Amino acid sequence: MNYTFKPIQTDDNSIEEISNVLQGTFPNTKKFTKEFVRWQYADNPIGPMIGYNAYLGDQLAAHYALMPLKACIDGKEEKGLLSLNTATHPNHRGKGLFTTLAQKSYDLAIDEGYSFVVGVANAQSTPGFLKKLDFQLAGSLEAKLGLGKVAYKDANDTFIFERIWDEASLHWRLSNPELPYHVKKGRVSVRTDNLFIQAVLRDFGEKQFVPNKNHPLGFRPIRLWIGINHNIDWKKSFYFDIPSRFRPSPLNLIFKDLSSKNRKFKSSEVRFSALDFDAY
Known part of the structure; x- marks a missing residue:
């Protein structure tokens, strides 16, 4: 299949498209209304969500989004990203789309001056982030x-x-x-x-x-x-x-350094709260 990959946009039509694919992927989750997606993707004062969509023709087949944030790393303020929303249409699973979207998203993040990606992964998804996308396990x-x-x-x-x-x-x-x-x-x-x-x-x-x-x-x-x-x-x-x-x-904190410093953290060196990700 010949997929087309495009960076995420946050205009009204794109917000509706993203809301639809997230609702379809997570039917038991009620929060992905257009108002919520607009708040999460477009209203963040640090910057809009970045990431990539995969299309087959006009159909949105897969989606990966990262939320801009600021963090203090070793005493210095830096701009980074929270790995957040992933969605793949059932008809397009098992085709490696997530890995492709992630790599394109990280390349875009580097071009836009972001220095790291942090995320919270469950037990099932953690191995993929560590082995395929070169994240480190920062702690449980x-x-x-x-x-x-x-x-x-x-x-x-x-x-x-x-x-x-x-x-x-x-x-x-x-x-x-x-x-x-x-x-x-x-x-x-x-x-x-x-x-x-x-x-x-x-x-x-x-x-x-x-x-x-x-x-x-x-x-x-x-x-x-x-x-x-x-x-x-x-x-x-x-x-x-x-x-x-x-x-x-069980939830794991994962970290990917987008700089050339190859930084790694121990769990004892990190403070991370439920406010810092999307648990609530």
Whole structure:
């Protein structure tokens, strides 16, 4: 089959086309409305989504998109990308389209000055990213349930890799048209589909002003925490690990350096929260 590969566009027709292919690929996921796709693909103050589409004639056969972000890497602010949405029409699976789209997307990212790609992959997709696309495994995300606040160690709160949230990007992130967030005293939380459980996406504390958002969570005293942060003292926090067999799929943080530095990170050098990707 002779496929045509084109960079992602974010005009109204393209937004509708992307919404349709994502809804068709993930029929049990309700969020991929045109409003959500426009918010995610076009409204990000750091920049629009980049990536590639594969067409067979006029049909969108496969899609791969990366979200621009800023991160502090070894004390320096850099622009990178979050590997986010992948979709392949059932009639076009097994033809290597994702790998082709990914390579074209990374070449485009380098041309546009992005220095890295970060992503969250499940157990099934992680080997493909590592073996076919030269990502490194930066660490496994912890998933915990508990009550109350988490306790922090007295160690210096610095990390080699951490996503940056400035006022503009945080305002955009919290304006998701499909999911209302609750923000109080710097803690970003959201309802989950599980009775009595809320997800704590990020606790900024007093270090960064985050405007309050009063979207009631209902009676959800149990808190879900997902991420990587070795500055948390779990022994002094009333939280416990969720066994892997009770999770939909263990999640892994993966990293690809687009510069010539061949940088790699240990899990202990990374802070990564549920706010930093699209879990909620």
